[in-house]
Every structure is written in structure tokens, then in C-alpha cells.
Amino acid sequence: MHVSINVNGEEISREIEPRQLLVHFIRDTPGLTGTHWGCDTSNCGACVVLMDGQPVKSCTTLAVMCEGHEIRTVESLEVDGVLDPIQQGFHERHALQCGFCTPGMLMTTRALLDENPDPTDHEIRTAISGGICRCTGYKNIVSAVRWAAEFEAATTSGSSSTTSGSPSKQEV
Amino acid sequence: MAITENLPSPQTERPIGFGRLKRKEDARFIRGQGTYLDDIRLPGMVYGAILRSPYAHARIISIDTSKALAHPNVAAVVTAKDLETLGLAWMPTISYDTQAVLAGDKVRFQGQEVAFVVATDEYSANDALQLIDVEYEPLPAVVNARTALDPDAPLIRDDKAGQRDNLASPTWEAGDEEATDRVFAEADTVVTRDIIYPRCHPAPLETCGMIADFNPETGQLDIYNGNQAPHAHRTVYAHVAGLAEHMIRIRCSDIGGGFGNKVPVYPGYVCAIAASIVAGVPVKWVENRSENLMSTGFARDYIMRSEMCSKNGKITGLRVDVIADHGAFDSTAQPTKFPAGFFHIVCGSYDLEASHVKVKAVYTNKAPGGVAYRCSFRITEAVYLVERMVDALALEMKVDPIELRMSSFIGPEQFPYETTTGWTYDSGNYAETMRVAMDIAGYEDLRREQLEKRARGELMGIGVSFFTEGVGAGPRKHMDILGLAMNDGADLRIHPSGKAVVSISAQTQGQGHETTFAQIVAEELGIPPEDVEVRHGDTDKSPYGLGTYGSRSTPVSGAAVAVVSRKVRDKARLIAATMLETRPEDLAWEKGRWYVKGDPEKGALIEDIAIRAYGGEPMPAGMEGGLDAQVIYDPPNLTYPYGAYIAVVDIDPDTAQVTVRRFIAVDDCGVRINPMIVDGQIHGGLAEGVGIALMELISFDEEGNCLNSSFMDYLIPTALECPDFELGETVTPCPHHPLGAKGVGESPNVGSPPAIVNAVIDALYETHGVEHVDMPCTPARVWAAMQGRPEPPQ
Numbered sequence: 005m006h007v008s009i010n011v012n013g014e015e016i017s018r019e020i021e022p023r024q025l026l027v028h029f030i031r032d033t034p035g036l037t038g039t040h041w042g043c044d045t046s047n048c049g050a051c052v053v054l055m056d057g058q059p060v061k062s063c064t065t066l067a068v069m070c071e072g073h074e075i076r077t078v079e080s081l082e083v084d085g086v087l088d089p090i091q092q093g094f095h096e097r098h099a100l101q102c103g104f105c106t107p108g109m110l111m112t113t114r115a116l117l118d119e120n121p122d123p124t125d126h127e128i129r130t131a132i133s134g135g136i137c138r139c140t141g142y143k144n145i146v147s148a149v150r151w152a153a154e155f156e157a158a159t160t161s162g163s164s165s166t167t168s169g170s171p172s173k174q175e176v
Numbered sequence: 177m178a179i180t181e182n183l184p185s186p187q188t189e190r191p192i193g194f195g196r197l198k199r200k201e202d203a204r205f206i207r208g209q210g211t212y213l214d215d216i217r218l219p220g221m222v223y224g225a226i227l228r229s230p231y232a233h234a235r236i237i238s239i240d241t242s243k244a245l246a247h248p249n250v251a252a253v254v255t256a257k258d259l260e261t262l263g264l265a266w267m268p269t270i271s272y273d274t275q276a277v278l279a280g281d282k283v284r285f286q287g288q289e290v291a292f293v294v295a296t297d298e299y300s301a302n303d304a305l306q307l308i309d310v311e312y313e314p315l316p317a318v319v320n321a322r323t324a325l326d327p328d329a330p331l332i333r334d335d336k337a338g339q340r341d342n343l344a345s346p347t348w349e350a351g352d353e354e355a356t357d358r359v360f361a362e363a364d365t366v367v368t369r370d371i372i373y374p375r376c377h378p379a380p381l382e383t384c385g386m387i388a389d390f391n392p393e394t395g396q397l398d399i400y401n402g403n404q405a406p407h408a409h410r411t412v413y414a415h416v417a418g419l420a421e422h423m424i425r426i427r428c429s430d431i432g433g434g435f436g437n438k439v440p441v442y443p444g445y446v447c448a449i450a451a452s453i454v455a456g457v458p459v460k461w462v463e464n465r466s467e468n469l470m471s472t473g474f475a476r477d478y479i480m481r482s483e484m485c486s487k488n489g490k491i492t493g494l495r496v497d498v499i500a501d502h503g504a505f506d507s508t509a510q511p512t513k514f515p516a517g518f519f520h521i522v523c524g525s526y527d528l529e530a531s532h533v534k535v536k537a538v539y540t541n542k543a544p545g546g547v548a549y550r551c552s553f554r555i556t557e558a559v560y561l562v563e564r565m566v567d568a569l570a571l572e573m574k575v576d577p578i579e580l581r582m583s584s585f586i587g588p589e590q591f592p593y594e595t596t597t598g599w600t601y602d603s604g605n606y607a608e609t610m611r612v613a614m615d616i617a618g619y620e621d622l623r624r625e626q627l628e629k630r631a632r633g634e635l636m637g638i639g640v641s642f643f644t645e646g647v648g649a650g651p652r653k654h655m656d657i658l659g660l661a662m663n664d665g666a667d668l669r670i671h672p673s674g675k676a677v678v679s680i681s682a683q684t685q686g687q688g689h690e691t692t693f694a695q696i697v698a699e700e701l702g703i704p705p706e707d708v709e710v711r712h713g714d715t716d717k718s719p720y721g722l723g724t725y726g727s728r729s730t731p732v733s734g735a736a737v738a739v740v741s742r743k744v745r746d747k748a749r750l751i752a753a754t755m756l757e758t759r760p761e762d763l764a765w766e767k768g769r770w771y772v773k774g775d776p777e778k779g780a781l782i783e784d785i786a787i788r789a790y791g792g793e794p795m796p797a798g799m800e801g802g803l804d805a806q807v808i809y810d811p812p813n814l815t816y817p818y819g820a821y822i823a824v825v826d827i828d829p830d831t832a833q834v835t836v837r838r839f840i841a842v843d844d845c846g847v848r849i850n851p852m853i854v855d856g857q858i859h860g861g862l863a864e865g866v867g868i869a870l871m872e873l874i875s876f877d878e879e880g881n882c883l884n885s886s887f888m889d890y891l892i893p894t895a896l897e898c899p900d901f902e903l904g905e906t907v908t909p910c911p912h913h914p915l916g917a918k919g920v921g922e923s924p925n926v927g928s929p930p931a932i933v934n935a936v937i938d939a940l941y942e943t944h945g946v947e948h949v950d951m952p953c954t955p956a957r958v959w960a961a962m963q964g965r966p967e968p969p970q
Binding site: 021023024031036037038039040041042043044045047048050077078079081082087091094095096098100101102103104105106107110125128129130132133134135136137138139140141142143144145146176 | 203381465856886895900
């Protein structure tokens with residue numbers, strides 16, 4: 005059947021099998037392989053993307069359910085060569101090792117900061133508890149989200165995901 | 177995507193070597209630009225899927241593939257019969273056993289590979305699995321390892337000539353039995369415990385898979401596969417498939433975690449290779465999560481009966497009798513001479529008078545494996561056992577568990593120390609590390625808090641463990657895997673510009689090799705780490721070596737990089753002497769520069785020496801041009817990192833839910849090259865330890881059905897189950913490693929489960945009389961223990 009989904013601001017129209025999962029649609033059609041799958045059962049969160057700003061697990065979302073909706077993936081975080089503060093935070097605080105869960109964690113915590121610009125450690129832990137990281141023990145992920153929250157508070161209005169121009173920003 | 181973190185400018189100041197350098201590899205991962213196996217697509221590629229056995233033990237009567245073959249998108253269906261014609265129906269395991277690639281006669285565990293379907297897309301391949309008709313005759317299954325050797329137990333491995341029971345390998349022993357008997361006879365306190373380290377699974381977030389691409393015209397086999405030991409895999413494929421080794425190229429893409437699970441060769445890999453050889457097109461096979469949990473390398477599964485004794489307040493002896501459950505095929509990851517891996521490091525950190533260890537391995541109708549889940553070949557089981565036994569002994573002696581450890585530690589003056597089972601520990605100051613952990617924890621205050629809480633009916637426990645690991649396998653004189661020396665290579669090329677490429681045989685799965693190994697070259701040669709490119713994961717472009725597992729990257733490969741850098745430095749000295757018109761012995765080194773002793777202004781920078789090495793001016797007499805070197809490093813000994821861990825748990829008296837409130841980890845891994853990465857490794861291993869202690873379990877019902885085949889029931893800790901880990905460190909350099917470094921990646925996984933379980937028992941002993949509980953400490957199992965009926969896992 006025909007489906008038309010806005011992925012990272014671009015309208016993707018395609019004939020697909022009705023059973024095709026969103027994660028496969030994203031990875032196959034625009035070839036955005038930054039979104040991973042890890043468990044098939046909504047437990048690991050490696051496949052998290054934003055659907056109209058809300059985190060969803062794309063391994064258990066049918067592509068056809070996204071008709072007319074806006075999907076954002078990890079590839080959309082960097083704008084015009086400027087990293088999203090959450091990406092920068094993960095680098096600053098060594099919040100990734102193998103990198104496999106990272107896109108899902110980045111999208112989940114981006115959505116958290118959009119909703120709650122100053123989360124407590126417990127709020128951060130709760131927000132990422134729908135995801136699994138086998139490498140970091142989560143401590144540095146919590147720290148990275150705090151880094152990004154503080155960075156955003158210190159620059160502009162603190163809620164934009166395309167904050168730029170801070171002298172403390174470094175090239176990665 | 178360069179990294180220009182807080183590095184001093186190369187123009188004004190010499191660059192750093194060791195230190196908290198942020199990671200080079202982050203640049204691609206934070207952008208979603210990593211390339212994991214499933215991200216790779218080759219032109220004309222087809223997709224494989226595996227039909228698996230629903231039974232743990234059954235005879236195969238017939239397999240009908242006709243309906244699957246009639247599927248319009250199916251290209252081929254491969255069964256054991258087809259593989260037999262290629263000589264690929266069985267493959268060797270890493271432990272000199274054999275394993276069926278596809279089951280022909282019988283299935284021997286639930287989830288075993290039965291048929292391999294190849295189709296034009298993944299959805300069709302999986303559809304076609306449903307169209308294969310297999311007729312089975314179910315057989316009684318052997319599930320309990322304790323009864324596997326009973327005379328009436330069904331024979332699992334009737335494929336092996338002469339096999340009459342389910343014994344997987346002859347009983348293996350270490351230590352001195354008679355001396356141990358004497359020490360026990362003279363002891364004043366003896367404790368006995370049955371301790372189980374249950375079956376668990378490394379479960380990396382990325383599952384296993386392969387793309388095999390055989391070119392019939394050239395005979396070249398290109399393999400894309402995230403595995404921890406690409407060079408060893410290439411050698412195995414050459415032997416199994418009868419292909420020329422130099423015509424096989426393995427490229428390891430980015431790997432989404434390994435933890436031991438990506439060490440073995442799996443049947444799916446052989447199927448993908450066979451299918452590509454027959455079809456002449458690239459074949460991709462990627463397992464799903466259930467396949468990963470049900471069929472690929474599990475870990476542990478040791479049933480251990482142990483006795484420990486003391487005399488005059490000091491631990492003196494240890495006796496251990498183990499039944500190892502290997503599943504249906506013995507594919508345990510271990511060096512050839514050690515059928516129980518390094519389990520006999522079980523004497524721990526204590527100056528024992530004698531010990532004796534006996535291990536018997538059996539076949540059961542369960543998945544094969546016995547991989548080291550973030551562990552150096554069974555050291556995790558050994559550390560768990562000894563640290564549980566020390567606590568049991570302390571309970572019996574009514575002394576504080578730290579006091580007993582302190583009085584029994586190997587003293588700093590005793591190193592190098594030979595254990596009663598034949599290991600030579602390199603260096604350590606155990607009591608100092610224990611004290612640092614006690615200080616961070618506030619041990620005395622915690623004990624006071626515990627008493628106050630107990631008076632109020634609250635359950636709080638404080639658990640201690642002190643581990644010594646042997647990592648960095650290993651010396652050629654002592655060990656090999658499948659006859660391959662456990663050495664690693666490094667190839668360093670300094671370009672005329674003074675920038676460098678170092679190729680290594682270790683294989684990162686997230687450990688940050690691209691950063692750490694660049695820092696080693698930077699430290700040794702003064703070339704900025706951003707100017708050192710680390711190449712790995714392509715067998716055509718890196719020197720031979722055995723890969724990354726058993727915390728061996730820094731101990732073996734890191735040493736190789738240090739040694740190769742020093743070789744380059746030595747050559748640079750000779751060139752510099754020519755440049756400076758002096759003798760090499762008149763030169764002294766500072767980071768990045770040879771200079772004339774007594775005239776420090778007169779010197780040559782490494783980049784100037786590099787230009788000279790490739791330039792038109794004369795080289796020293798008899799010397800070839802260029803500034804390259806290559807080494808294969810054979811470690812003289814393992815390295816022996818150690819650590820003191822303290823866990824603080826709270827237990828809900830009504831639900832028996834265990835919460836790890838604090839976890840203090842003080843590791844001594846010798847010199848730390850990048851302390852940020854070391855800390856990260858420790859955090860990750862501790863989280864896995866929390867999982868193993870509280871949640872992670874692969875269990876079976878009595879028919880051999882796997883009960884934990886998805887992340888719905890194989891529970892992995894999230895951010896809410898993990899505490900905010902508190903780390904400390906001591907630094908006792910390794911005397912034989914060129915950098916003084918020891919391995920560390922696995923220490924936290926090894927050391928943390930006993931601390932947590934000891935804490936659970938510490939919380940419940942006084943109030944509920946609980947002396948023992950097996951992992952995982954789920955609410956159900958802890959509750960049963962609180963009611964006086966502990967239930968071991970099955």
C-alpha cells in the first residue's frame with residue numbers, strides 16, 4: 005500500500021507492505037541507518053525516533069501508522085554543521101562506548117529536554133529507563149543530559165535544539 | 177569530523193599522551209554514522225533466515241522444503257544433506273568438540289539450526305521458514321546437569337564414536353589434593369556451600385550476523401562480520417571451508433557490543449558462507465534477539481560444591497568440586513590446555529596453604545556456549561565462589577568479612593606470588609586498596625546505620641568482595657587457542673609528514689581503541705593523538721593477532737603498540753644522530769624529540785626525522801629508508817588487576833525487592849592510559865554485575881524449553897536499577913608490561929556480583945537466618961530464602 009511520511013523534513017512516499025515496520029522503512033527507504041533495532045520487543049530502545057516530537061519505538065510501530073506524521077531521527081540532530089547540545093553532551097561526558105544504543109538515547113533525551121529543560125537525575129533515569137545500554141552503566145548518560153541541560157540554560161532561551169554560537173562549544 | 181578537544185596546540189607545546197582525552201570514535205556515533213553489520217548493503221545481496229528446532233531433544237524423521245522452495249522470492253533452502261555434500265554439516269568448536277551446522281540426525285537443544293532459507297528480502301525469508309515441514313520424534317531431554325551422568329540419562333551425543341554417556345570432557349584438576357586434605361584436617365573452622373553461578377547471556381545490544389560474498393571468478397571470499405577475533409576466524413574458515421586463507425578477507429564493521437558473545441563461530445556464519453559459495457552472490461544473515469538469546473554463546477552455568485577452612489583467624493585452604501554444564505556441544509571459550517579456563521585462579525587474593533580444584537563437564541540438551549561474558553575464561557565463576565566462601569567463613573567465625581580478608585591477603589612483599597594452583601601474580605597491595613574502598617564507603621558509619629535500621633525493622637546489607645583477575649592471555653609458553661598463539665601484532669608507519677598510522681589486531685567493540693592506542697603512540701613518540709590513525713578490523717590491513725576478549729587489548733595489543741613505537745624511536749635515534757652529526761649514544765629523548773645531551777637546544781623533532789627518513793639526504797650507513805616497524809608481542813605473563821568492591825543494598829521486607837543503593841568500586845589496573853575510558857569500562861561492567869546478581873538468567877523447564885528468550889523475560893538492568901557508581905583507584909604498575917598497565921574491562925563484571933549477593937545475605941542473616949541465596953536475587957528467590965526455603969535456579 006502507499007504511504008507518505010515526513011522524515012527529517014523530507015516527504016518520503018512509497019509503496020510498502022502493510023506489515024512493514026517503521027524501523028525498516030527508515031533504514032531502507034531514505035537509508036537512514038542511524039536508527040538501530042536491538043530486541044524486536046520494545047525493550048531496548050535502540051530504535052527510538054521522535055514522532056511529532058514524542059519518542060516512539062520504531063521496531064513496534066508500523067510504517068503505515070505514521071502516514072501524515074513527522075518523524076525525526078538521529079540524523080536530524082546536527083543542523084548546518086552545529087551539533088545538538090545533547091550530542092555534544094554525550095561526547096563531553098563519555099556517555100557512549102559501542103554507540104549502538106546512542107541514537108535511541110539521544111532522541112529520548114532530546115525529547116526529555118524539550119519537555120523538561122532542567123530534569124533531576126532521577127527524572128533523567130526515568131526518561132531513559134525504556135532503553136538499555138550494555139556499555140556505560142548509565143552514569144555518564146545522566147551526566148551528559150545534565151551537561152546539555154546546563155549548556156542550553158546558559159545559551160539562548162535554553163529550549164532550542166539548534167543552539168549555536170557558544171564559545172564553549174568545540175568541534176567534534 | 178575532527179576532534180580538537182582541550183589539546184595543547186602542537187606548535188606551542190608537546191601534545192599529551194596519557195590522560196582523559198575525549199574519544200575520536202564519538203564523532204561518527206553521535207551522528208548516527210556508525211556502520212554496524214546490518215547497515216551494510218551490497219549490490220545483488222540476498223537474505224538468509226534460519227529454521228530452528230522447537231524441541232530440546234528429538235530425532236528428525238524428515239524435512240520437506242518443497243513448499244518453501246515454491247515461494248516466489250526464495251532462492252534456496254539449505255539443509256544438513258546439502259551441507260554434507262560440501263563437507264560442512266559439522267564444524268569444529270573452540271574446545272576441540274564438533275557442532276552441527278544444521279541438524280541432520282537429531283536436534284539437541286531448543287533453537288538449534290535446522291534449515292537455512294535464502295530469499296530476496298528478509299520478510300520473505302522469514303515467511304518461507306513457516307513453509308518448511310519437519311517431522312520430529314521427540315526424545316526425553318537432559319536438562320539438569322546434576323543428573324546428566326545418571327545411568328538412565330538419554331545419550332545426547334550419539335554422533336560421537338565411543339561416546340557412551342554425557343561426559344563432555346575428562347575431569348580436570350589443579351592444586352594439591354593431599355596437601356589440601358592435610359590443611360583441612362588441621363583447620364579450626366570449616367564451611368561448606370553449594371554455590372551456583374547460573375546460566376546468563378552477554379546479550380550485546382547488536383545481535384550476531386554476517387555478510388558472506390564469494391566471488392566465483394577470483395575465488396575471493398569477502399566477509400563482513402562483527403566479531404571479536406577476526407584473524408582467528410579467518411584461520412578457522414580456511415580450515416572448515418577448505419578455502420585458501422589468503423583469499424579470505426574479514427572486515428569487522430562497527431560492533432554494537434560483544435562481551436564474549438562475538439568470540440565464537442556460529443552455524444549461521446557457516447550457512448551464509450556456504451550459501452554465498454553455492455549462489456555466487458552476497459548473502460546476509462542477521463539473527464533476531466530470540467535467536468541470540470536461545471542459540472548463541474551463553475555464559476557461566478557452573479554448579480560448585482566448595483569447602484573453605486581457616487586456622488587462627490586466617491584462611492588456609494580451599495576445596496572445589498564443579499559440574500560444568502556445557503550444553504549440547506562443548507564450545508567453551510578457553511585456551512587449549514585449560515578445559516575449565518582460568519577457573520583455578522579460584523584461590524583469589526589470599527595467601528592459602530593449599531587448595532584443590534576439580535571440574536567435570538557434562539552435555540545437556542541446552543544451547544552450547546560457555547563463553548566468557550566480560551570475563552577472562554571462567555575467572556568470574558572463580559571469583560564469585562571464593563568471595564562467597566570467604567563471607568560464609570566470616571559468618572561462621574563471627575568476624576567482620578573485611579577483617580577476615582585483611583588477615584588473609586597476600587602481602588605486598590610477597591609479589592611475585594605463586595598461588596597454590598600455579599598462577600604467578602605480578603604485583604599488588606591489596607590491603608591498601610581495601611582501605612581506600614572502606615574510606616569512600618564510610619564503612620564504620622554504614623555498619624552503624626545498618627544496626628539502627630535493623631532496630632526499626634528495615635533490611636539493609638553491606639557486601640564486600642575483593643577480586644584478583646588474570647587477564648591478557650597469554651604467554652605462548654603457557655597457552656594457545658586451537659593451536660594459535662595468543663599474541664597480537666602492531667604495525668606502525670610514520671609518514672613523511674610526521675603523522676602516523678598504527679594497525680592493530682585487537683578489535684574494538686566499544687572499548688575506544690581508536691583513542692587509547694593513539695594515546696600510546698602519542699606518549700611514546702610525541703605525535704599528537706589526533707595525528708595517529710588507528711586501523712583495525714580488516715584482516716587484509718592489520719597484522720595477525722587473536723583479538724579482543726579476556727581484557728587482553730591493553731595487556732597484549734597495547735604492549736605491542738608500545739613496543740613498536742619504541743622500535744620506531746630507536747630507529748629515529750640513529751637517523752637523528754646522522755642529522756645532528758653526533759653519536760646515537762650522545763642523544764637523549766624527550767617526548768617527540770631527540771636532543772644532544774648537554775646541549776638541549778640542539779635536537780631533531782620526530783616529524784623532522786620522518787622527513788629525513790623518506791627524503792633525498794643520506795641515511796645512516798646500512799639503514800633502509802622510511803620510519804616503520806612491526807612487532808608481534810608475546811606477553812611474558814598475564815597481568816593481574818584487582819579491586820575492592822562494596823555494595824550497599826536495601827531489601828523491601830514486604831516484597832523482597834533488592835535495591836542496590838550504593839556501589840563503591842576501587843580498581844587497581846596499574847597505569848591508566850585514558851582514565852576516562854577506564855572509568856567508563858568500570859561503569860559498564862558494574863551494570864552488568866548488577867544484572868547478573870539481580871536479574872539476568874537463562875533458565876529452562878523440564879522439557880528443555882528456554883524460558884528467557886527475549887528481553888521481556890531476560891531482564892537487563894536499566895538506569896533505574898543501577899546506582900550512581902562511586903569509583904576510586906590505586907595504581908600498582910604491572911612490572912612486565914611495557915607501560916605498567918593491566919587489563920580492566922572485565923574486572924567490574926567479575927568483582928561486583930559477589931559483593932551484591934554478600935550484601936543481600938548480610939541484610940538477611942541476623943533477622944532471617946539466611947546463610948545462602950543463589951543468583952539472580954529476584955524478589956521471588958529472596959522471598960523464598962527469607963521464608964527458610966531457598967530455591968536454587970534451574
